[in-house]
Amino acid sequence: MADAExxxxxxxxxxxxxxxxxxSINRPTAGAQTExxxxxxxxxxxxxxxxxxxxxxxxxxxxELLAAGHxxxxxxxxxxxxRDGDQFGSGFVxxxxxxxxxxxxxxxxxxxxxxxxxxxxxxxxxxxFGAFIPTxxxxxxxxxxxxxxxxxxxxxxxxxxxxxxxxxxxxxxxxIDRYSMETKRLFSVADNRLAESRxxxxxxxxxxxxxxxAWFGLLxxxxxxxxxxxxxxxxxxxxxxxxxxxxxxxxxxxxxxxVNVATGLRERHSAADFDSLETA
Numbered sequence: 001m002a003d004a005e006x007x008x009x010x011x012x013x014x015x016x017x018x019x020x021x022x023x024s025i026n027r028p029t030a031g032a033q034t035e036x037x038x039x040x041x042x043x044x045x046x047x048x049x050x051x052x053x054x055x056x057x058x059x060x061x062x063x064e065l066l067a068a069g070h071x072x073x074x075x076x077x078x079x080x081x082x083r084d085g086d087q088f089g090s091g092f093v094x095x096x097x098x099x100x101x102x103x104x105x106x107x108x109x110x111x112x113x114x115x116x117x118x119x120x121x122x123x124x125x126x127x128x129f130g131a132f133i134p135t136x137x138x139x140x141x142x143x144x145x146x147x148x149x150x151x152x153x154x155x156x157x158x159x160x161x162x163x164x165x166x167x168x169x170x171x172x173x174x175x176i177d178r179y180s181m182e183t184k185r186l187f188s189v190a191d192n193r194l195a196e197s198r199x200x201x202x203x204x205x206x207x208x209x210x211x212x213x214a215w216f217g218l219l220x221x222x223x224x225x226x227x228x229x230x231x232x233x234x235x236x237x238x239x240x241x242x243x244x245x246x247x248x249x250x251x252x253x254x255x256x257x258x259v260n261v262a263t264g265l266r267e268r269h270s271a272a273d274f275d276s277l278e279t280a
Contacts, residue, residue: 036089041076060256
């Protein structure tokens with residue numbers, strides 16, 4: 001617990017950085033902080049993102065679309081380094097006023113279309129190409145339900161558990177317990193569903209699986225938040241484990257998880273750039 005109990009003031013004001021690795025860029029206000037244009041490549045889709053779980057959702061879908069033969073899904077992926085505050089540049093804010101990755105500019109039609117929020121991007125692309133989303137009403141509803149479940153769950157795992165377990169400048173027992181409990185409950189929800197179904201929406205692999213896998217796959221394998229897999233006893237969720245292994249073995253998923261993963265990679269990529277990075 002904290003050394004001293006905190007008594008909130010009557011009116012909260014932001015007057016200091018709150019500590020942690022993102023303290024220098026966190027602000028209680030929105031909008032551009034710098035004037036910075038975004039680069040634009042030659043492909044129909046311009047993706048501005050980073051290889052975090054939210055960013056991987058979209059690159060996994062792009063790679064799956066290309067693997068399925070949708071040549072119109074060629075994209076340029078541009079690195080947005082959130083630690084450096086790239087998301088507050090004027091060009092990025094024009095596409096996503098919320099200053100969060102990923103952000104997409106669809107230039108495949110007569111007028112560019114901006115799409116922000118990872119779930120909205122997945123839905124936009126799935127509907128545009130008629131792929132990875134069921135067409136029957138029942139299947140579509142199930143797919144969208146699990147997609148929205150993931151969108152609602154991610155802040156509890158990332159901003160909740162991940163922040164207080166790995167990034168907060170002090171360890172707060174109550175906060176870690178609270179979000180550990182919620183994270184494990186969410187894994188239990190998925191584990192129960194995957195006990196009765198091959199994929200989340202049924203027999204077919206959909207954008208719901210891509211969205212959830214980007215978060216659950218990393219946690220299950222212990223690759224997120226200082227090996228939190230052991231802390232959360234991920235081995236208990238055997239059905240999630242079976243699902244993680246099946247999805248993680250897909251070549252398009254492997255490629256999608258390598259796009260914009262670090263500043264050491266080139267800042268601009270096409271899908272073919274990553275073929276040589278394929279691992280066993």
